Amino acid sequence: MSGKIKVMLVDDSAVVRQVLAALLGKDAGIEVIASAPDPIFAMDKMNVQWPDVIVLDVEMPRMDGITFLKKIMSIRPTPVVICSTLTEKGAATSMQAMAAGAVAIVTKPKAGLKNFLELDEGDIVQAVKAAAAANMRHVKSMTMAGLTPPKKLSIDQVMPASEASQTSLTSMAITTDKLVAIGTSTGGTQALEVVLTQLSRTVPGIVIVQHMPEKFTAAFADRLNSICDIEVLEAKNGDRVIPGRALVAPGGRHMQVKRSGAQYHVEVIDAPPVNRHRPSVDVLFRSVAKCAGRNVLGIIMTGMGDDGALGMREMHDAGAETIAQDEKTCVVYGMPKEAVKLGAIDKITPLSNIAGLIEAYGRKHG
Structure with missing residues (x-):
């Protein structure tokens, strides 16, 4: 993309449109080309000039943001940043939008909007820039697959019954020492x-x-839990890391892994942002390198920036197996690229191979 990032704002609040336009307009690399109070007006303007990025509310009159997003994705896939309220309802709706192809979330509170957005203006600018760099062909392919969730693998497909019967008594003891x-x-x-x-x-x-952001991780984990065979939870302080469970760091807080004997648990802590992020991948990865060493499979996937690259190198140096998602299947090839540059990665692989590599890692002895 050459020149400035052309942005359209779609929100039924005139105040939101005004504040966002002013904040984004401060960045020399961004130009707000249009704004609209709802998707119907937005489509009229997009027929004249199509934006590089759309900042979209989800609850609007005449047409909701999710319907509009699906329409955009079917006509001309375009990076979309969801601008949603910090409420449980807003979080759940925004997760539907993310599943439909949106690439990032910006939060807005019900009150104190102007001050909140001005305090977080760096996050808004970064979200728009990350969206502009997104590989929309890959977003579309994942979204189309996501409309009908991938068929879940049964245990027989992953591990033949004969093999399972021979190893079932020992596999749990092995996997409790891995993560x-x-x-x-x-x-x-x-x-x-x-x-x-x-x-x-x-x-x-x-x-x-x-x-x-805060509040959205709970809705994200709940949605994944509803469609996965494994248990997916937003992490709470003291939660155990056990086979068949995935713990998602809560938005607005860091997550570390600690070890007690042969068992792992998480600590959820309040601390300043690291690499401009809270939670930070580097915080998690560094804690894992310290407490688990070689008993870890580290995976860094699509994302803008370099958060996680240093922590991945620390895991790699501690003897962990490390994987990076490849450039072709990343929406944004930033975080994996930085980890590769640091010499932290053992294997670069497409997204479609990652689940199989996790299963294979779990079956390894020693």
Whole structure:
């Protein structure tokens, strides 16, 4: 993309449109070309000039944001940043939008909007820039697959019955000493769905940092839990990392892994952002390197920036197996690229292979 990033704002609040236009307009690389109070007006303006990025509300008159998003994705896939309220209802609706192809979320409170957005203006600008860099062909392919969730693998498909009967007594003892650590950002909500819906309940415990605002991670985990064979939870302080369970770091807080004997548990902590993120992938990965060493499979997936690259190198140096999602299947090839540049990665692989590699890791002895 050459020149400025052309942005359209679609929100039924005139105040939101005004504040967002002013904040985005401060960045020399962004130009707000149009705004509209609802999707019907937006389509009229987009027929004149199509934007590079759309900042979209989800609850609007005449046509809701999710319907509009699906229409855009079917006509001309375009990066969309969801601008949604910090409410449980807003979070759940925004998760539907992410599943339909949106690439990022910006939060807006019900009150104190102007001050809130001005305090978080860096996040808004970064979200728009990350969206502009998104590989929309891959977003569309994941979204089309996501409309009908991937067929779940049964345990017999993952491990033949004869093999399972011989190893069932020992596999749990082995997997309780292993864990899988995943870090991801832009495009990660769809990518994690692709991976987690294919996993069986015998996989090692999984800990995940997905860059996402407060309140939205609970809705995200609930949605994944409803479509996966494994249990997916928003992490709470003290939760155990056990086979068949994935713990998602809560938005607005960091998550670390700690070890007690042969068991792992998580600590959810309040601390300043790291690499401009809270939760931070580096915080999780560094804790895993310290407490689990070689008993870890580290995976870094689609996302903008370099959060997680340093932590991945620390895991790699501690003897962990490390995987990066390849450029072709990333929505944004930022985080994996930085980890590769640091020499932190053992294997670069397409998104479609990651679930199988997790299953294979879980079956390894020693």
